[in-house]
Amino acid sequence: MSALLDKIWDEHLVVREAVRPDLLYVDRHLIHEVTSAQAFDGLRSAGRSVRRPDLTFATMDHVAPTDTNRCRPLQDPIAEAQLDALERNCRDFGIELLHMGHPNQGVIHVVAPELGLILPGSTVLCGDSHTSTHGAFGALAFGIGTSEVEHVLATQCIPQAKPKTLAVRVRGTLGSGVASKDLALAIIGRLGAGGGNGHLIEYIGETISGLSMEQRMTLCNMSVECGAKAGLIAPDETTFAYLKGRRYAPQGADFDRAVDYWRTLYSNSDAAYDRELVVDASGLAPHVTWGASPAQVTEIDAAVPDPESLTHEEEREAAVRALEYMGLQPGTPMRDIPVDYVFIGSCTNGRLSDLREAAGIARNRKVARGVTALVVPGSGPVKAQAEAEGLDRVFLDAGFEWREPGCSMCLGMNPDIVPPGKRCASTSNRNFEDRQGRGSRTHLVSPATAAASAITGRLTDPRELE
Amino acid sequence: MEKFKEFKGLVATLDMSNVDTDQIVPKQFLKLIHRTDFGKYLFYHHRYTEDGGPNPDFVLHQPRFNGATILLTRENFGCGSSREHAPWALRDYGFRVLIAPSFADIFKTNCFKTGILPVELDGDTVEQWFKRVDAIPGYEITVDLVNQTLTGIDGFSSSFEVDRFLKHCLVEGLDQISLSLEHEAAIEAYEQTHREPWQASITAPDVGRLQ
Numbered sequence: 001m002s003a004l005l006d007k008i009w010d011e012h013l014v015v016r017e018a019v020r021p022d023l024l025y026v027d028r029h030l031i032h033e034v035t036s037a038q039a040f041d042g043l044r045s046a047g048r049s050v051r052r053p054d055l056t057f058a059t060m061d062h063v064a065p066t067d068t069n070r071c072r073p074l075q076d077p078i079a080e081a082q083l084d085a086l087e088r089n090c091r092d093f094g095i096e097l098l099h100m101g102h103p104n105q106g107v108i109h110v111v112a113p114e115l116g117l118i119l120p121g122s123t124v125l126c127g128d129s130h131t132s133t134h135g136a137f138g139a140l141a142f143g144i145g146t147s148e149v150e151h152v153l154a155t156q157c158i159p160q161a162k163p164k165t166l167a168v169r170v171r172g173t174l175g176s177g178v179a180s181k182d183l184a185l186a187i188i189g190r191l192g193a194g195g196g197n198g199h200l201i202e203y204i205g206e207t208i209s210g211l212s213m214e215q216r217m218t219l220c221n222m223s224v225e226c227g228a229k230a231g232l233i234a235p236d237e238t239t240f241a242y243l244k245g246r247r248y249a250p251q252g253a254d255f256d257r258a259v260d261y262w263r264t265l266y267s268n269s270d271a272a273y274d275r276e277l278v279v280d281a282s283g284l285a286p287h288v289t290w291g292a293s294p295a296q297v298t299e300i301d302a303a304v305p306d307p308e309s310l311t312h313e314e315e316r317e318a319a320v321r322a323l324e325y326m327g328l329q330p331g332t333p334m335r336d337i338p339v340d341y342v343f344i345g346s347c348t349n350g351r352l353s354d355l356r357e358a359a360g361i362a363r364n365r366k367v368a369r370g371v372t373a374l375v376v377p378g379s380g381p382v383k384a385q386a387e388a389e390g391l392d393r394v395f396l397d398a399g400f401e402w403r404e405p406g407c408s409m410c411l412g413m414n415p416d417i418v419p420p421g422k423r424c425a426s427t428s429n430r431n432f433e434d435r436q437g438r439g440s441r442t443h444l445v446s447p448a449t450a451a452a453s454a455i456t457g458r459l460t461d462p463r464e465l466e
Numbered sequence: 467m468e469k470f471k472e473f474k475g476l477v478a479t480l481d482m483s484n485v486d487t488d489q490i491v492p493k494q495f496l497k498l499i500h501r502t503d504f505g506k507y508l509f510y511h512h513r514y515t516e517d518g519g520p521n522p523d524f525v526l527h528q529p530r531f532n533g534a535t536i537l538l539t540r541e542n543f544g545c546g547s548s549r550e551h552a553p554w555a556l557r558d559y560g561f562r563v564l565i566a567p568s569f570a571d572i573f574k575t576n577c578f579k580t581g582i583l584p585v586e587l588d589g590d591t592v593e594q595w596f597k598r599v600d601a602i603p604g605y606e607i608t609v610d611l612v613n614q615t616l617t618g619i620d621g622f623s624s625s626f627e628v629d630r631f632l633k634h635c636l637v638e639g640l641d642q643i644s645l646s647l648e649h650e651a652a653i654e655a656y657e658q659t660h661r662e663p664w665q666a667s668i669t670a671p672d673v674g675r676l677q
């Protein structure tokens with residue numbers, strides 16, 4: 001009656017003792033500039049080394065500028081020092097690093113899967129909460145803090161208590177113009193911002209099997225936004241087909257052997273979960289957030305809710321505060337809300353299929369006057385492929401900016417910032433206060449909704465423009 | 467790490483739920499590559515106005531919370547980004563104990579690693595503490611980690627649950643890396659017996675073979 005989580009867990013168990021949490025082996029340790037410097041310092045001052053540099057992989061993403069003329073040293077000396085530290089640390093300890101100018105560089109959670117670094121049944125850690133993305137491959141993948149990064153560097157292991165499990169069973173087919181981002185937002189809306197705390201979410205059901213790898217990554221990426229430790233989807237033929245021939249995936253006969261093993265990685269039908277949520281995907285409309293938490297979300301056809309209509313006092317207070325921050329009045333139709341900025345990119349929606357969807361809307365149309373719209377490919381290969389398909393032309397002709405890979409406007413740690421009081425339709429994952437820049441107002445949406453909103457200059461149902 | 471057995475301190479309240487780590491330490495300070503002195507950036511956008519002056523309305527600026535070392539707050543504190551800078555800032559500012567109905571998972575782990583005790587209590591009990599701290603200026607709580615109790619200066623008290631191992635690490639001031647390295651032989655043995663192609667190295671010698 002094993003659940004998938006138990007199978008992966010048991011396979012990675014190094015030590016089990018009564019008094020301590022299990023010690024698990026880590027197959028892949030991903031690092032980036034923001035959460036690693038202090039960990040390397042800790043290693044050095046304790047006289048320790050990196051146990052398995054050959055299982056560690058680094059990229060530059062958060063502070064990398066995305067303008068086409070970007071070069072080192074960065075104009076921001078503090079950001080430059082951070083990239084410099086990452087370079088030094090990777091060099092000193094023998095870790096492979098994708099530099100800012102490397103053709104494969106990009107957002108860590110876009111880069112790692114596309115290079116075949118993420119394999120079913122493996123354990124994947126990164127000092128970054130959206131490590132949950134990689135659960136899409138049937139890997140146990142979650143974010144850790146900097147002290148834990150140091151721990152993994154030193155031991156290639158992580159002490160861990162097994163999370164509880166929450167099965168999200170999805171039925172029905174997503175309608176046309178409705179993305180897995182919308183499904184993710186709908187699920188977070190139901191569970192609440194802390195509804196997944198302490199749990200790993202396993203997504204199951206026929207709808208999930210029908211999703212592409214990129215759609216699965218979007219869903220697992222957003223799992224952390226309801227507090228879940230990780231998202232997880234059992235690997236299947238879609239997963240194996242995606243991995244075949246990727247640079248770091250097993251090759252040839254090794255690949256076939258790996259697939260034989262990967263086929264054993266699923267939750268048995270009698271596996272027990274601590275909780276279960278059933279969602280019907282067939283009736284879902286595009287979703288858009290109205291507040292300052294991803295759980296403050298509604299359908300594009302709906303209106304800004306009246307805080308008084310909410311059940312719990314804490315929810316009401318949070319809604320009042322959020323509406324004040326967002327500059328919104330209860331009852332305003334979501335589609336009447338004008339936008340100043342549009343951001344298409346991030347580890348949630350910066351992959352090729354996301355750009356294709358957005359381009360489908362943007363083709364032969366123009367960005368509304370007064371709207372600044374950015375398209376930021378999640379990685380070098382995404383950018384190259386999009387350009388091979390002519391998507392860059394579609395965006396540029398429509399008046400979007402076409403950028404170099406990086407985290408960009410997802411978090412405003414680089415020059416791409418939403419100014420105070422300005423409103424942005426964004427395909428990223430967090431609409432927290434000040435996230436995209438101090439005083440920025442974020443509405444989380446799918447790539448199609450973002451593109452449609454850029455064209456009309458207000459939050460727009462992409463199905464209107466299809 | 468410093469041992470944490472018993473601690474008495476002034477309590478400040480932050481009456482907000484879902485306080486995310488972007489609010490605890492805004493991202494512009496994540497570019498720094500040291501781990502000290504983050505206290506000055508704590509709740510930066512709340513504490514300071516846009517021109518950099520102190521915001522007198524922010525709750526931690528109330529004189530009665532001056533020198534507070536225990537923070538009482540609401541559910542899902544520390545959600546969002548995994549940045550350990552958040553507990554670093556709380557600790558450097560002076561907080562040793564956080565009390566809330568719930569904390570986000572990664573944040574909670576990060577607190578223990580930083581020598582901060584996150585105490586989870588049910589919502590009603592948290593409300594009781596809020597009432598007392600609001601009513602009695604200078605309200606202090608004694609946190610007894612060994613016996614897992616909180617006791618206020620008016621005698622109000624509640625007990626709390628805490629993971630046995632994490633408690634042990636805090637009480638004894640243990641470094642978890644050293645603990646794990648005690649198992650070096652087991653780690654070695656695991657590596658020897660897990661050499662399938664899907665567990666292979668990601669760097670040399672096969673780097674670039676498909677490029």
Ligand code: SF4
Binds near residue numbers: 061062406407411
């Ligand atoms: S794109 Fe955004 S969420 Fe993803 S890793 Fe970068 S900053 Fe984090």
